[in-house]
Amino acid sequence: MNHVIVNCRVSKGIINKNIYGQFSEHLGRCVYEGLYVKDDDNIPNVNGIRKDVVDALKKIEVPVLRWPGGCFADTYHWKDGIGPKESRKTIVNTSWGGVTEDNSFGTHEFMELAEQLGCDAYFSGNVGSGTVQEMADWIEYCNMGGISPMADLRRKNGREKPWNVKFWGIGNEAWGCGGNMSADYYADEAKKYATYMRNYDKDFSICRIASGANNADYHWTKTVCEKAGRMIDAITLHHYTVTSDWDHKGKATDFSKSEYYSLLHNTFKMEELVSNHSSIIKQYETSDHKIGLIVDEWGTWFDVEDGTNPAFLFQQNTIRDAILAGINLNIFNNHCDTVVMTNIAQMINVLQAMILTDGDKMVLTPTYFVYYLYKKHMDAMHLESYVDSDRLNHDEEEVPRITVSASEKDGKLLITMVNLSADEDAETTVYLSGFNPSDAKASCVTGNISDHNTFTTPDKVGITNLDVVVDKYNKELKVRLPKSSVCAVEVY
Numbered sequence: 248m249n250h251v252i253v254n255c256r257v258s259k260g261i262i263n264k265n266i267y268g269q270f271s272e273h274l275g276r277c278v279y280e281g282l283y284v285k286d287d288d289n290i291p292n293v294n295g296i297r298k299d300v301v302d303a304l305k306k307i308e309v310p311v312l313r314w315p316g317g318c319f320a321d322t323y324h325w326k327d328g329i330g331p332k333e334s335r336k337t338i339v340n341t342s343w344g345g346v347t348e349d350n351s352f353g354t355h356e357f358m359e360l361a362e363q364l365g366c367d368a369y370f371s372g373n374v375g376s377g378t379v380q381e382m383a384d385w386i387e388y389c390n391m392g393g394i395s396p397m398a399d400l401r402r403k404n405g406r407e408k409p410w411n412v413k414f415w416g417i418g419n420e421a422w423g424c425g426g427n428m429s430a431d432y433y434a435d436e437a438k439k440y441a442t443y444m445r446n447y448d449k450d451f452s453i454c455r456i457a458s459g460a461n462n463a464d465y466h467w468t469k470t471v472c473e474k475a476g477r478m479i480d481a482i483t484l485h486h487y488t489v490t491s492d493w494d495h496k497g498k499a500t501d502f503s504k505s506e507y508y509s510l511l512h513n514t515f516k517m518e519e520l521v522s523n524h525s526s527i528i529k530q531y532e533t534s535d536h537k538i539g540l541i542v543d544e545w546g547t548w549f550d551v552e553d554g555t556n557p558a559f560l561f562q563q564n565t566i567r568d569a570i571l572a573g574i575n576l577n578i579f580n581n582h583c584d585t586v587v588m589t590n591i592a593q594m595i596n597v598l599q600a601m602i603l604t605d606g607d608k609m610v611l612t613p614t615y616f617v618y619y620l621y622k623k624h625m626d627a628m629h630l631e632s633y634v635d636s637d638r639l640n641h642d643e644e645e646v647p648r649i650t651v652s653a654s655e656k657d658g659k660l661l662i663t664m665v666n667l668s669a670d671e672d673a674e675t676t677v678y679l680s681g682f683n684p685s686d687a688k689a690s691c692v693t694g695n696i697s698d699h700n701t702f703t704t705p706d707k708v709g710i711t712n713l714d715v716v717v718d719k720y721n722k723e724l725k726v727r728l729p730k731s732s733v734c735a736v737e738v739y
């Protein structure tokens with residue numbers, strides 16, 4: 248028997264809805280084909296944005312979307328992507344396969360997408376090959392309500408009102424594809440950029456986001472916070488999970504049980520990274536200036552699907568990906584005192600996607616369903632939760648049997664639990680301390696670890712209802728978590 252304890256009297260605060268954010272890059276078929284089909288009449292769209300994709304994404308209530316990269320961001324000059332489409336300049340996407348980028352999807356098209364999704368925009372600015380002036384102009388273009396050169400240009404291009412874009416990244420992976428800078432050099436650059444990243448409305452402040460560490464590069468976080476901390480609102484962290492190492496990423500759908508446990512073992516690195524980077528950041532905060540941690544790239548990274556362009560990073564998505572998403576989202580919820588946003592990479596057709604498309608066809612991935620099950624955590628009050636269970640051992644790897652996070656909103660609890668075992672269901676008793684349950688309902692994403700949806704079998708993986716027994720007297724729930732499952736229990 249496994250025991251989960253939810254303590255409704257202890258909380259780390261509100262789970263920022265932006266923890267459920269997404270990332271969309273000009274990479275492979277993410278933006279073009281996945282999200283944007285121009286005027287392709289064969290694929291229903293609204294102003295070029297795919298209708299089927301937007302309808303599906305609205306159901307998971309995406310709170311914020313990062314764009315245009317990734318590595319692409321530090322080669323992107325935003326003025327190439329505004330004005331009449333026929334006169335927009337083409338460039339070469341040197342980051343991702345050397346394909347021609349015609350700039351038909353630019354600032355206005357992205358904001359149209361954000362408006363259709365009802366989400367906030369997070370723009371990654373170009374520090375690597377751009378200029379401070381370019382970044383300052385982009386913010387003025389998006390956020391200036393009165394008369395100004397950039398606001399007038401925006402109006403000329405058909406948008407009267409400012410969009411008020413809140414989130415602005417000062418480069419991406421400045422230690423790598425964003426300019427190969429040292430931490431010290433980047434910190435000075437970040438200060439310079441932040442100086443000219445202005446607010447244009449007394450009631451609306453932008454969030455200045457410094458490009459942060461690769462994995463466990465704590466020196467990076469320390470240096471940037473020490474030198475530039477007072478001028479930034481958040482700093483990022485990038486951490487992808489691979490099966491063994493970057494030269495042996497393995498297949499997305501064809502893997503052994505050992506590889507399954509190895510990947511899950513590796514993804515717990517996120518717990519350590521978030522804890523350690525958060526402790527460093529906290530040292531540079533003051534009572535009136537907080538610095539948030541934004542994990543703006545995370546997820547699985549496997550070999551691309553056979554026969555696809557290696558530069559397009561197209562991979563399938565199985566129950567294993569769902570388990571990994573559930574584990575990481577539980578980690579982020581439980582660190583909601585410092586983690587203010589995360590952006591899984593990426594929204595569609597790239598890496599650990601929510602949706603895969605093929606022409607006019609679309610499938611929802613197991614990861615999509617995890618976001619569906621977890622969505623009520625957004626802006627809910629976090630609750631402390633603990634697991635009392637044994638650990639799983641497979642070959643050399645040891646992982647917890649169950650992970651959990653919990654929250655409360657409008658008098659209802661949401662408890663999300665992941666059963667990592669590939670073979671065994673987990674009989675679980677959930678003890679509610681400080682809450683009188685009257686009813687509960689539960690559902691999950693489950694299956695064999697390599698189950699996935701394809702264009703011919705799009706409904707193999709979905710959401711299944713689970714039985715849950717409520718013991719009102721003892722304030723307990725009894726639920727059997729299926730093997731390899733991500734489960735959500737709502738308690739009323």
Ligand code: AHR
Nearest residue numbers: 316317318319419420592
């Ligand atoms: O998400 C794919 C790439 O991974 C991004 O462009 C880059 O920032 C990271 O290295």
